[in-house]
Amino acid sequence: MMSMRSLNLMCGITLFAVGSCIHAQDSRTVTEPKIPQTCIKLQAKLAATGDALAGASLAESDERSPDTQRIQQAIVSFASRCKQGAAIELASVGKANAFLTGPLELREGVTLLIDKGVTLFASRRSSDYDITGPGTCGTMPSKGRCKPILTVHAKNVTIMGDGVIDGRGGAKLLDRDYSWWALAVKAEPGNVPYSDPRLIDAAEADGFTLYRLTLHDSPNFHVGVSRTNGFTAWGVHLKTPVREPGPGDPRPRNTDGIDPGTSSNVTIAHSWIDNGDDNVAIKTGVTHISVLDNHFYSGHGMSIGSETYSGDSYLLVDGLTEDHTTSGIRIKSNITRGGLVHDLTYRNICMRDVQVPIAISPYYNNGTTDQFFDPGFKGEKIPEYRNITIENVTDLSPGDILIAGYDQAHRTQLNLKNVHIHGLTPDRLHLKYADINAAGTDFPFAQAKDQAEVKLTSGSASGAAYSCAGKFVPMR
Numbered sequence: 001m002m003s004m005r006s007l008n009l010m011c012g013i014t015l016f017a018v019g020s021c022i023h024a025q026d027s028r029t030v031t032e033p034k035i036p037q038t039c040i041k042l043q044a045k046l047a048a049t050g051d052a053l054a055g056a057s058l059a060e061s062d063e064r065s066p067d068t069q070r071i072q073q074a075i076v077s078f079a080s081r082c083k084q085g086a087a088i089e090l091a092s093v094g095k096a097n098a099f100l101t102g103p104l105e106l107r108e109g110v111t112l113l114i115d116k117g118v119t120l121f122a123s124r125r126s127s128d129y130d131i132t133g134p135g136t137c138g139t140m141p142s143k144g145r146c147k148p149i150l151t152v153h154a155k156n157v158t159i160m161g162d163g164v165i166d167g168r169g170g171a172k173l174l175d176r177d178y179s180w181w182a183l184a185v186k187a188e189p190g191n192v193p194y195s196d197p198r199l200i201d202a203a204e205a206d207g208f209t210l211y212r213l214t215l216h217d218s219p220n221f222h223v224g225v226s227r228t229n230g231f232t233a234w235g236v237h238l239k240t241p242v243r244e245p246g247p248g249d250p251r252p253r254n255t256d257g258i259d260p261g262t263s264s265n266v267t268i269a270h271s272w273i274d275n276g277d278d279n280v281a282i283k284t285g286v287t288h289i290s291v292l293d294n295h296f297y298s299g300h301g302m303s304i305g306s307e308t309y310s311g312d313s314y315l316l317v318d319g320l321t322e323d324h325t326t327s328g329i330r331i332k333s334n335i336t337r338g339g340l341v342h343d344l345t346y347r348n349i350c351m352r353d354v355q356v357p358i359a360i361s362p363y364y365n366n367g368t369t370d371q372f373f374d375p376g377f378k379g380e381k382i383p384e385y386r387n388i389t390i391e392n393v394t395d396l397s398p399g400d401i402l403i404a405g406y407d408q409a410h411r412t413q414l415n416l417k418n419v420h421i422h423g424l425t426p427d428r429l430h431l432k433y434a435d436i437n438a439a440g441t442d443f444p445f446a447q448a449k450d451q452a453e454v455k456l457t458s459g460s461a462s463g464a465a466y467s468c469a470g471k472f473v474p475m476r
Contacts (some may be wrong), residue, residue, distance in 0.1 A: 025290040025316035030232055030267045033160065033211040036111055038089040039082035040074045042067070048098040050153040050219060052119045052164045053216060053239055058098060063174060068102040075107050084109030084156060090163065091115050102128035103147040103197075108154040114163030114213055122149045122167045122199075122219075125174045129197045138176050140187045140194035145202040148201035148224075152208055160201070162209035167199045167218040169240065169252060170376060184253040188273035196220050203227050210236050221256040222275065226283075228263040237476065242298040252276030257299060262310070264288050271295075274475050278303040279325060284339065285310040293319040297475050301327035301354070302346070306364045307382045309339040317346045321471045328395065331385060332364035335406070338383030345387075350468035351395040357421050360385055360434075361412070362406040384410045391417035392466040398423035401443065405433030408453060416441045420465040 024140060046065065050056040074088050078214045082088075090099055092115060102123040106112060114120055123129075129137040132144030149167060150159065150241040159165075169180045178186070180196045187194040199218035202208045202225045214237040215222045222238050225231050240255045255276040260266045261283030267290045274297035281300075282289065284307040291302065301322060304312055322328050351357055362383035383406055399421060405412035411433045418440040426447035431454045438445070439459030443450075 013283075024458045025288060025314065026265045026267045028230060028265050028267070030269070030290070032233055033158065033209055033232070035113065035160065036085050036087050038113065039086035040078065041072060041089045041091055041097075041241055042070060043091055043093040044096040044098055045230050046098040046100060047095045048119050048121070050469070052166070052216065055217075056098075056119055056166065057171075058100060060120060062098075062100065065100065065455045066102055067099045068104065068123070071099065071101055072104055075104065075110055075112075078107060078110050083314045085111060085158075087111040087113035089113045089115065090120060090161075092118050101149070103149060103151065105151045106154060106157045106159075109156050111158040111160060112152075114159075114165065116162035118161075118163040120163065120165045122165075122197075124168055124171055125175055126453050137195050137197070138173060138180070138183060140183055140192055142193040142195040144195060146195050146196045146197040150200045152200065152202035152205045154205060156207040157202075157205060158209040158211065159213060159406065160209070161213050165199065165216045166216045167197075167222075167240075169217045169219040170256065171217075181252050184220075185251065188253060198222075198224050200224070202231070206403035208232075210234070212236065214239060216240065217252075218255050218275075220254055221259055223258045224256075225258075225260045225266070226262045228260075229265055231260060231263060231266045233258055233268045233271055235269075238271070238273045238275050240275045240476070242276045254382050256281050259283055260286050260289065260305040261307070262286065266290070267292065269293055272476050273297070273299060275299045281305070281314055282315065284308050284312065284337075286315075287311075287313045290369050291315070291317040291320065294321075295473070295475070296320065296322045296325050297424070299325050301325040301330050302445075303327070303330040304331060304341060304344075305330075305332035305337075306334065306397050307337045308333045308341050310336050310384060313343050314340045314346045318348050320346075320349045320353055321468075322349070322351045323472055325351075326355050327359050328354045328399075329390060329393075330359045331388075332359065332361055333383040334362060334364045335379035335382050337379075338362060338381045338406075340384045340386065342386040343386045345391075346393070347391045348466065349393045350466070350471040351393070352397050352468075352472060354395060354397070357393075357399045357401060358390065359400075359402045360388070361402055361404055362410070363404065382406050382410050385412040385414075387413055389415040389417070390419055391415075394466045394468050395421045396468060398425070398428065400428045400430065402430045403434045403436065404431065406460050407433060411435050411453075415459075417459065418466060421444070
């Protein structure tokens with residue numbers, strides 16, 4: 001883990017092969033958040049049973065006693081009672097350790113502090129999340145959108161603490177005969193539109209911060225952030241692991257971890273993400289983002305896309321450990337949603353049991369590996385990937401590598417330095433329309449079956465493979 005609390009100080013340290021690093025990351029000086037003083041304290045009235053991170057529950061009688069109104073009233077009264085940055089604290093008292101809520105909307109300057117041992121449960125009543133009319137949320141085909149569990153459409157909002165927010169995605173809804181996840185799985189075969197809520201949705205939320213808390217079992221995306229300048233997630237734990245479904249317990253689907261889009265100056269640091277889709281997915285229109293010293297477990301890895309039509313740029317991923325994700329470094333788009341993605345640096349990364357350690361594809365939506373070169377689409381938004389650097393990467397187990405540009409005019413530009421995929425064989429190396437500069441990298445380029453329009457140059461040799469000793473640790 002990085003010892004420096006001021007993450008911007010890392011600029012210029014051991015950074016070579018990428019010009020001026022100040023442009024390849026969050027341009028803010030980001031420091032570890034602090035727990036503020038409490039202004040309003042709300043005490044729990046409900047008692048949860050079971051492990052908060054393995055499926056804690058409330059008594060059925062408690063499902064009729066939501067805390068939504070008193071929490072929202074505290075948020076509304078905050079401006080007149082508290083200074084910005086002070087906290088509304090959710091606290092336990094005696095055996096009472098739980099709150100139950102429908103959708104909440106946070107206001108400017110509010111910090112919601114969830115104490116250790118406290119769980120904020122999302123309501124299991126789908127009608128609580130209706131937007132477009134009664135009975136519209138929780139439908140397939142979708143009859144309308146759903147309100148998020150927590151909405152942040154204000155500046156300088158913080159959600160923090162050592163407690164848990166439980167989205168209860170796998171729990172049967174009170175007014176339906178299925179769970180949120182069961183609905184998503186039922187819609188999957190025909191890609192039928194369906195409606196379920198995100199856990200946290202932030203938009204036009206400059207200065208938004210998540211710190212230390214655990215997000216658990218989201219119905220849909222855990223955290224979506226858009227149209228925001230300045231977003232920080234530090235020390236956050238997302239625990240919605242893929243698990244084998246049992247009776248009435250379908251697997252999570254579309255439970256992305258953290259998805260920034262149309263935003264700038266983003267830092268995701270010292271966090272642990274175990275979920276059922278992309279661990280981090282950078283959507284279109286994101287620039288100046290740092291992803292630093294994180295651990296990923298179940299999920300689809302460190303992703304960009306699939307929407308890139310307004311471009312993505314200036315990304316720094318440094319100090320990432322990926323343990324049994326389906327993909328490692330993944331850039332995905334196609335000609336219906338592509339655009340220019342440029343100036344990306346990935347370095348100091350360890351992987352094991354990753355199916356596709358590197359997947360750079362303009363042919364997305366052809367399966368999880370994207371391992372063929374027929375786009376299968378008609379469109380004019382052509383993906384283009386330029387100035388990508390991957391260095392000091394070690395994968396301890398074999399996997400597939402896909403490096404592809406769309407055509408001769410839209411070639412992928414990639415620098416590989418000291419990248420080692422143990423057991424990589426020529427049949428697992430897929431290449432097309434790419435300009436690759438490789439130094440100290442043991443890829444079997446000469447024996448690869450797919451080499452359509454690939455230009456390979458060799459840089460100077462590097463030292464030993466990047467060490468992964470002590471990097472793989474259990475999910476915290």
